[in-house]
Amino acid sequence: TKDCPWSPLQPSSTDIECAAPWSSQTWFHAGGWEGPDDCFQEDYCIYTNRNLNGGLAVISSEKSMHGIASHSLYPPDVKQEVGPGAFYPAQVPGKGIGLIANRTIRKGEIIMQRTPCLLVEFDSEDSELAKKARKESYEKALARLPDATRELFMAQIGDDVVAKVDRNAFRLFLGDNEGHVASYPEVSRFNHDCRPNLHYRLKNLTHTTVAVRDIEKGEELTISYIEGMIPYAERQERLESWGFKCACDACKADSALEIAASDGHLKEIERIEAELEEKIGNKEDIETDTPDRLIKLYLDEKLDSYVAHAYTKAALLSSMFGDEEKTTRYAMLAVEALEREYGPNTKDAESMLGLAEKPTEHWSWGIRAVGWKTVKVMQ
Numbered sequence: 001t002k003d004c005p006w007s008p009l010q011p012s013s014t015d016i017e018c019a020a021p022w023s024s025q026t027w028f029h030a031g032g033w034e035g036p037d038d039c040f041q042e043d044y045c046i047y048t049n050r051n052l053n054g055g056l057a058v059i060s061s062e063k064s065m066h067g068i069a070s071h072s073l074y075p076p077d078v079k080q081e082v083g084p085g086a087f088y089p090a091q092v093p094g095k096g097i098g099l100i101a102n103r104t105i106r107k108g109e110i111i112m113q114r115t116p117c118l119l120v121e122f123d124s125e126d127s128e129l130a131k132k133a134r135k136e137s138y139e140k141a142l143a144r145l146p147d148a149t150r151e152l153f154m155a156q157i158g159d160d161v162v163a164k165v166d167r168n169a170f171r172l173f174l175g176d177n178e179g180h181v182a183s184y185p186e187v188s189r190f191n192h193d194c195r196p197n198l199h200y201r202l203k204n205l206t207h208t209t210v211a212v213r214d215i216e217k218g219e220e221l222t223i224s225y226i227e228g229m230i231p232y233a234e235r236q237e238r239l240e241s242w243g244f245k246c247a248c249d250a251c252k253a254d255s256a257l258e259i260a261a262s263d264g265h266l267k268e269i270e271r272i273e274a275e276l277e278e279k280i281g282n283k284e285d286i287e288t289d290t291p292d293r294l295i296k297l298y299l300d301e302k303l304d305s306y307v308a309h310a311y312t313k314a315a316l317l318s319s320m321f322g323d324e325e326k327t328t329r330y331a332m333l334a335v336e337a338l339e340r341e342y343g344p345n346t347k348d349a350e351s352m353l354g355l356a357e358k359p360t361e362h363w364s365w366g367i368r369a370v371g372w373k374t375v376k377v378m379q
């Protein structure tokens with residue numbers, strides 16, 4: 001191998017097999033990586049790529065850096081996103097700035113797809129020294145980014161650079177590497193809602209937000225910062241540990257009755273799903289309205305961002321009961337929801353598409369039509 005032509009401003013036209021300056025190992029330099037710089041605590045250094053969508057600064061160990069450099073090469077999976085004209089920032093009572101729809105946004109539309117501008121390997125130590133080291137290293141890393149990107153980072157909520165990461169960044173796990181926190185300054189404007197109208201997914205370095213139901217002009221665009229299928233009290237606790245008192249509609253519920261009804265929906269979903277598993281395992285009869293009841297609970301509770309697996313179950317159950325219309329309908333809804341939640345071309349979506357197209361040829365078709373003892377009665 002030869003030395004890499006290591007300049008962030010001169011991306012190599014083709015991948016060149018060469019030795020990265022921070023490593024004795026052979027490495028594919030795809031242009032643009034600079035580092036290691038300003039190392040601290042032995043192994044942590046700053047690596048910068050100013051060519052990657054507005055620039056990316058990484059604070060990481062050498063080992064993790066190998067994975068990051070290869071992940072950063074993956075292209076985004078996206079169709080066209082809605083563009084900035086589809087929403088605008090505005091003050092939202094009790095929540096600070098949020099993003100508001102400027103037109104009707106349809107279920108499935110991609111709102112934003114971004115790569116991070118700052119990526120930091122998890123530091124479990126929370127000592128004052130670690131905090132000081134964090135502040136200094138974040139400032140040094142940010143200083144290496146283009147001005148416009150640094151300004152976007154600094155516009156995030158939080159008193160200093162450490163608080164801006166803590167209050168806004170997402171956790172990211174890249175293959176076998178250590179966990180990282182990733183800052184996406186534009187994504188940071190989405191406020192939390194326990195029943196959000198957007199779903200987000202993180203794949204490689206890319207953060208994608210997609211509408212999970214139709215959104216009216218004037219509605220706030222929201223994501224959930226926490227797992228949504230947990231009861232009210234637990235959600236309050238988790239959000240308070242995030243440092244704020246939640247002002248979303250589900251948290252501001254007017255009465256104990258409303259809260260109990262919402263928690264009741266979650267319990268009922270859990271009960272039905274556990275019962276399904278048990279009954280299928282024991283080959284016991286299942287009521288034929290179970291798929292409809294399950295989906296209705298998810299939608300009544302506005303859990304649209306978690307509905308992919310419920311549609312998948314509903315499609316399979318309908319197929320087991322030999323109901324062609326419902327099988328096709330639920331399988332197509334599963335395909336759409338799986339793409340929203342996990343991105344295009346997943347194995348699960350492919351399998352649901354197969355079920356929707358040829359329900360009667362699927363392994364599940366009709367096997368529960370007349371009880372377990374009669375397998376494949378609907379030939």
Ligand SMILES: C[S@@+](CC[C@H](N)C(=O)[O-])C[C@H]1O[C@@H](n2cnc3c(N)ncnc32)[C@H](O)[C@@H]1O
Pocket residue numbers: 094095096097098156157167168188189190191192193242243244245246247248
């Ligand atoms: C990622 S930022 C969201 C954008 C932020 N509102 C701003 O002004 O830049 C997270 C912060 O927004 C506020 N926030 C987000 N969702 C909220 C909610 N449901 N209720 C109250 N405050 C919220 C909290 O201050 C939280 O720490």
